[in-house]
Amino acid sequence: MKERAETPFRFFTRLTLTTLTGLRAGSGRELMEGIHTVPDNVIYQHTHRFLQQHQFLTPEPPNDFAYWATQMLGDEELGERLTSVDTVRFSNLAELRRALSSAIEKHLEKRGDGRAAPAGKEFHFTGAVRFSIPTPHAAESLTEFAEALRKVSIASLYLHIYEARLRPPHVINDFSNWFERELGRPALAKKVAGLDPYTHTLEGLRAKIISFIEQEESHGQA
Amino acid sequence: MARLEEYRPIVGSDTLEELALLARPLAGKSVLNVNSTAVGGGVAEILSRMIPLLRELGLDARWEVVKGGEDFYAVTKKFHNALHGDPQTVTPKDFQVYEDTLDENLSRMPLEEDFVFIHDPQPAALVKKRRALKNHWMWRCHIDLSRPDPSVWEFLKPYVEQYDACVFSAPSFAQKLNIPQMLIAPSIDPLSDKNRELPESEIQAILERLGIPLDKPLVTQVSRFDRLKDPLGVxxxxxxxxSYVDARLLLVGGTADDDPEGAQVLAEVRERAKADPNILVLCLPPTSHVEINAIQRASAVLVQKSLREGFGLTVSEALWKGNPSSPDRSEESRFKSRTSIRERSFTQRMAPPIG
Incomplete structure (x- = not known):
């Protein structure tokens, strides 16, 4: 266990610009065909960006596809199948795409093509141009880390906690990786890695992580 | 004019920090915005607030307005309606008036800034100068382009495709174009006279001055007197x-320099309003921002019954003020209402929607 890291943790923030594809889907089958063919940035937009944008409410559908299937198509079963695709579990967008597509395919096999969306309620595929920007906030110790964490945006939090899984080292979030590798605190790393994005808002997660750090520090002093 | 710092309690420190991070690589870059009216309508309202904020962030931002005669604005109003999906009779002479007017503007506008944002169809053909200048051009479309009248769209599309990119307000407005298309939701300014908090005493005084009685709940539509805003439908x-609700209807709006139909629509609305003494029609100057604010805050329900809507600033304004709103059928307004209603809870002046 170390008090100060050799490599400071630099907080980045993430901003996205939404792009329009002009592609739309009016049924479950068209949605599946779209998911098969659209570029990765479109899958990213309707899963990761959606999740962060809607972080202020819990529980919330974890992706745009599930929201549309339930609310616009009126197909609750399909909506549930898509809701069960756990966006943040996937370490690459190709696997996430396959899981989404497979969920719709299974539903269509069982229920047939089903209903069509009413006119004007089609699903519009949009993409994302994603920008990661370094912020002025950095930390070498747990105290500095908690202080910086209070100041950064929730977009930064999402980037380091959930989107980190799309980057090497896969599967682990940036905070846990730094706590374990730089400060030798595997228990804290494990607690942060176990946070559930679907039952907390990002502000809730921020508060939780800060409380984990404070507990870690108080145990260290005891 | 509000400084960025004044927005901190509303948007949070993190947002201000991110704005500064984004602006840093653009410091000193010149940005020109061009539209067709300096007052009246949503674009002028957005630019009047946004330009000072961009300048505070270090960008050399400016705003210019194209000049045109009555014939030009009559043609561009036809374009506007046609692009919103309302079929129009557009003649070859109309296209010529449009081209000639923008050529005249091109002769007086250098357009040499690093970035040029052209707003809406009225000045869209200015892009013909782009090839010689080699700077960056964006077309910012504020209207619903989901079902355009082909005669006007086929004329305009070759100009649009000369831009580096275009920006729309809703995903359904996207077109098949050979340039990138972006989605940016326009926004209202919470610190402007139109949206800032007002004390009850000021609201009462303004309504008294305007002769609006408050003995019955007010059902209000705020919008230009434009057929696409459907005031007669309201x-x-x-x-x-x-017959079910004892209320008073208030139709309040103004005119814009680039809307020649406004006076005619207003006359039709006044005529129809004679049907009931509980219908009030108020035509205010385009600078009546604090008056609109007071009216919105005093209203029981805010209606926006547009047949087509590029953005629907009034729906956002109503949601910001916590008023129940009855939005139109347009995609953008419905989207905003859905998302905003999920973000906010209404506790004030609840009343059933109409329309």
Whole structure:
């Protein structure tokens, strides 16, 4: 266990610009065909960006596809199948795409093509141009880390906690990786890695992580 | 004019920090915005607030307005309606008037800034100068382009495709174009006279000055007197529900320099309003921002019954003020209402929607 890291943790923030594809889907089958063919940035937009944008409410559908299937198509079963695709579990967008597509395919096999969306309620595929920007906030110790964490945006939090899984080292979030590798605190790393994005808002997660750090520090002093 | 710092309690420190991070690589870059009117309408309202904020962030931002005669604005109003999906009779002479007017503007506008944002169809053909200048051009479309009249769209599309990119307000407005298309939701300014908090005493004083009685709940539509805002439809809806709800309908709006139909629509609305003394029609100057704010805050329900809507600033304004709103059928307004209603809870002045 170390008090100060050799490599400071630099907080980045993430901003996205939404792009329009002009592609739309009016049924479950068209949605599946779209998911098969659209570029990765479109899958990213309707899963990761959606999740962060809607972080202020819990529980919330974890992706745009599930929201549309339930609310616009009126197909609750399909909506549930898509809701069960756990966006943040996937370490690459190709696997996430396959899981989404497979969920719709299974539903269509069982229920047939089903209903069509009413006119004007089609699903519009949009993409994302994603920008990661370094912020002025950095930390070498747990105290500095908690202080910086209070100041950064929730977009930064999402980037380091959930989107980190799309980057090497896969599967682990940036905070846990730094706590374990730089400060030798595997228990804290494990607690942060176990946070559930679907039952907390990002502000809730921020508060939780800060409380984990404070507990870690108080145990260290005891 | 509000400084960025004043927005901190509303948007949070993190947002201000991110704005500064984004602006840093653009410091000193010149940015020109061009539209067709300096006052009246949503674009002028957005630019009047956004330009000072961009300048505070270090960008050399400016705003210019194209000049045109009555014939030009009559043509561009036809374009506007046609692009919103309302078929129009557009003649070859109309296209010529449009081209000639923008050529005249091109002769006086250098357009040499690093970035040029052209707003809406009226000045869109200015892009013909782009090839010689080699700077960056963006077309910012504020209207619903989901079902455009082909005669006007086929004329305009070759100009649009000369831009580096275009920006729309809703995903359904996207077109098949050979340039990148972006989605940016326009926004209202919470610190402007139109949206800032007002004390109850000021609201009462303004309504008294405008001669608006408050003895009955006010059902209000705030919008230009424009057929696409369907003010006559609002009156019809009000006449249907008034036997169940004792309320007063207020249609409040103004005119814009680039809207030659406004006076005619206003006259039609005044004529129809004679059907019921509980219908008030108020035409205010385009600078009546604090008056609009007071009216919105005093209203029981805010209606926006547009047949087509590029953005629907008034729906955002109503949601910001916590008023129940009855939005139109347009995609953008419905989207905003859905998402915003999920973000906010309404506790004030609840009343059933109409329309």
């Amino acid at each position: 009156i019809e809806a009000f006449l249907k529900v008034k």
